[in-house]
Structures are given as C-alpha cells and as structure tokens.
Amino acid sequence: MSLPHAILTALLEKPSSGLELTRRFDKSIGFFWSATHQQIYRELARLEDAELIRAVPQPPSRGQRKEYEVLPDGRAELRRWVAAGQDPRPVRDPLMVRVRAASVVGTEGLAAELHRHLGLHRAQLEEYRAIEERDFPVEGAADEDRLLHGVLRAGIAQESFWVGWLAQMLDELPPEEGE
Amino acid sequence: MSLPHAILTALLEKPSSGLELTRRFDKSIGFFWSATHQQIYRELARLEDAELIRAVPQPPSRGQRKEYEVLPDGRAELRRWVAAGQDPRPVRDPLMVRVRAASVVGTEGLAAELHRHLGLHRAQLEEYRAIEERDFPVEGAADEDRLLHGVLRAGIAQESFWVGWLAQMLDELPPEEGE
DNA sequence: GCGCGTTTTGCACGCAGTTGCATAATCGTC
C-alpha cells in the first residue's frame, strides 16, 4: 500500500489540490508509482478521514478546489513507513510472458511489438535524461538531492536496460515479411 | 490480462493439473508472472468454460487430480495474443517511493531495508545464474532456446542492476547507529 | 446575464489479485 505514502510525500513537498497532485504525479512520483485522478481523490478522502492530512479551510462544495496539507500525524506516519519493511512485489511483466509464449507457438507478429516497446522505452529514457540534466547538473550535492538523483538513476538504468535488451532480441529474431 | 495466456503457454509445454501448474509457476513462468493457486484454479475453470482447454476424462470430484490439456482453439488464441499489442504496464515500485519519502522525512531505518533488499536480489540473481548454467550451457542454440535464454538474460540483467544500485545507495547513505 | 466549454471533484461498477478457510481424496502408521 504505497499510494497514501506517495501522496503524503508529494503533499509535504508542496500542499496541493487533487488535480494538481494528479498532474505532479504524471511527471515525478508517477514515474515510479502511477495513479489516476480517481485513485488520488479517493485516497485524499481516506487520509483526511484518518486525520493525516486536512483541507485548508475554504467553502467546501463540489467542483471547488480543495487544497490539502499534511498534519503532524501524517508526517509521523510517513516516517514510520520509511523505516518499515516490505518485500519487493512479485514481478509481473506481460512482455516476458509473450516472448515465452512465442517460443511455443511461433514468433509471428512479435518483432513489431518489440519494436514498438523499443520506441517507448527510448522516449522514456530521453525524458529521464532531460530531467537529469535539468535538475542534477553537477555532482556532490546535499543528502536529500543524492537520494532523489539515485531514484532517477534507477529509472535511467532500467530504461537503458530495456533499450539494450529489446535491440538485441530484435537482432536475434528471424526477420518477418513487411518489415 | 496475461494470466490465461501464461497458463496456456505452460500447458502447451506440458499438460498438468492445477497444483502442478502452481509449482511450475513458482520456478519458471512465475519469475515473470507470479500467481497463487487460487488464481490458477479460477483461471483454469474459465479457460475450460471458454473451451480453450479441457480436462482429460476422469471421474470428476473434489480433491481428485484434474489434468488439463490445450485445445486447438486455445493454441490459436495464444498465437493471436502473441502478435497483439499491449503497452508496458505503469511502473509501481514501493522501494522508489520509500526512498523519495526518505528524502523528505529523513533516512532513519532506510539503510536496513535497502540491505535486506540487496540480499533478496543477490539470492534471486544466484538462482537465475544457476538456471542459466544448467539450461543454456553453450551458445548458438535453436530459435526457441534463444527466446527462452533471452527472457532469462532479462531477469539476470534486472537483478544485476538492483544489486549494483542498492550497493551504491548504501554506500552513499549516511551510516546509522547499530549497523 | 445567458449559454457553453473547461476545470475540479466525485460516484458506481467491475475486474484482477490476495487471504482465509473449507472440503475431498490419498497415503503412511500403528
């Protein structure tokens, strides 16, 4: 259950409304924990219920912005969670299943799909690299920055791996018609 | 929705009962698409309903082994699925969320958790390497084998990445008491 | 100041996956 804690983190970085959060997720935390706006609204309501966050006083009504901020209990809960243990979640990679299936029923149509993924991962890699240049231009920063940079480096390494792996697989794959 | 196709693949490699499937999942396909026995039983029932697989004739009763095999329609469906497109699922990595949270509320307790993960990934890497030595001792095999070896190489690369990344993060992290 | 699109929040439903428990057959042991 990481979503509530991802939201607490985002709100500590900057108090926001549901929609703002959704947008910030799309280009930072969401790289590692994606969430739709409904998930976020639901979770904000739960966190407010649990009194870990609160909406800054405003006339509450539907369709009206509600700005949330983290309460002391929320910060404490996040601190507790950072130290808590949690096993890595089991891997679930449809592409690997697909390749395995192809080894049984034939590789027809597989190359195109690998190609498409290659493009997607290349694009993501570019995006990460751009963020790195923008946010971490020099080495030797503060502890806080080193952690954030570390997370970004993980993303870059993962995407680099996929780009390399997909290229190699496409190389080894018997060519298809219409390529 | 990869589970039914993972099961079809496994059944094509070798007709099996539900429990056998569960066990084979735990040490092959399950590395990339884990599943519990309940998921597998439910999915087998659905696949049988859809007439993609069938139970080889036996006195059907509870607690009695039911061996399943893939029907022609099932093989066709799997072939169709291999060529189908599917976007990579959004990443969901609790550990990255945790590190990011730590950059806001402090790293207390984080090192221990990173250390634990390092151990787990090291162990998984060992397991993959053992499988590689056992199943793919030499290069230049058949197409089918090259695909399977490719999937395994992906697993090895991922685990290697984690081991390296975690070691570096632990290196950079300020040391804690009681380490 | 009225209509209309946009922004922001939210509900309802369904599916995939997990956990806990139940039930039936089988096998070993004394």
Add this chain to the structure above:
DNA sequence: GACGATTATGCAACTGCGTGCAAAACGCGC
C-alpha cells in the same frame, strides 16, 4: 481399519485499481 498428515481442489470476502460517467463551480464570449 482408524487416525492424522499431506495432497488437491475450490468457495467467499476483501482490497486495490481502472473505466465510465455525473455534477458542481468557474471563465469566457457576446
């Protein structure tokens, strides 16, 4: 041949997440 442990299948309830849709406020144009 009775008992308990193990094997094998399955049901029920719950949770997290995704999709589709609705509803309230706001902003803009005329």
